Amino acid sequence: MSEGRSPQGETLLFLTDEQLRQGAEAMFFAYRGFTADPDRILDGLSYGRAHHRALHFIHTAPGTTVNNLLTILGVTKQSLNRVLRTLIEDGLVQSQVGRTDKRERHLYLTEAGETLERELSDAQRSRMRAAFRDAGPEAVAGFRRVLEAMMDPELRRQYHKLRGGRG
Amino acid sequence: MSEGRSPQGETLLFLTDEQLRQGAEAMFFAYRGFTADPDRILDGLSYGRAHHRALHFIHTAPGTTVNNLLTILGVTKQSLNRVLRTLIEDGLVQSQVGRTDKRERHLYLTEAGETLERELSDAQRSRMRAAFRDAGPEAVAGFRRVLEAMMDPELRRQYHKLRGGRG
DNA sequence: CATTTTAAGTCAGCCTTGTTGACATTCCAA
């Protein structure tokens, strides 16, 4: 498809409504694939996708506060609390009172939490690895560029913050 | 397959666990953006994301049967039926008994249905258009290549079937 | 010091959207 050599003069075929519609459907179908493998694992346990997301981001940002996690996940504290409570009860997540500000709780994965997080992430990554490999490095770069441009500015900020120093 | 200049010798940095994790987070944040605009419109009406999906795919594949739509959406007939019933009651979707096989129902958008579908899709597309434009045609091609590689084979088949003749 | 604000947690109730299971109807096809 259009290898845009000429930003001005070209037909911009990739911006037609039909192309955009196709892109939307690709997002829909791909997201299903993206969540399918960890979902299968979670089905066996008494957890859902919400638990996976919490584990994922606590792993990524260990010591994060509850408030910070709320912002990242984009849910209410009541929703998150329901998930977090079971994870803490089950010994997958540890909540630690803040040292400088004792109102805050800092969240960490326990060893068991890390183990489950790894199992879920491995399942998810193996599909992504195959997709990335099939598509090649340049496609992956484009993939990321488009996804990033699609985010809300506030979420993009969060995204960069998470990857800061690691990316 | 891999575009790479040096399939063997290169570091394959884009396949490290950290890079894959970053890709997963990009998917998560971008999908939020992807659904945000139509969701805002739906909030006002008494509809949800499920209604949007039904409208979208009936628009894309007019005359589709219920069973076909079930496969595409990946939900149970009971779930779809609940959504479909309200759309039909509200005069957005028309269900037509099949001519050759009278068990089947063929689904079409009414004029009102087309109007709402367009409103929702326009909202979604305007963000995608901006993202595509920002990222450029080559990035968009990569974006689509990766998404397609991420789909379940059965869904990829559905995806191609939908775009057949149009894509 | 008194007051206000912030962080977190909790309770109750509601909605959407997914699920199973059971069952009826209609109609094609062997």
Add this chain to the structure above:
DNA sequence: TTGGAATGTCAACAAGGCTGACTTAAAATG
């Protein structure tokens, strides 16, 4: 004529969102 497929419907349930109201503790601020 009978079996099976496609559809529709009813009931019940679960996950995971939401709002609103309220408490506790601690920090920040006047």
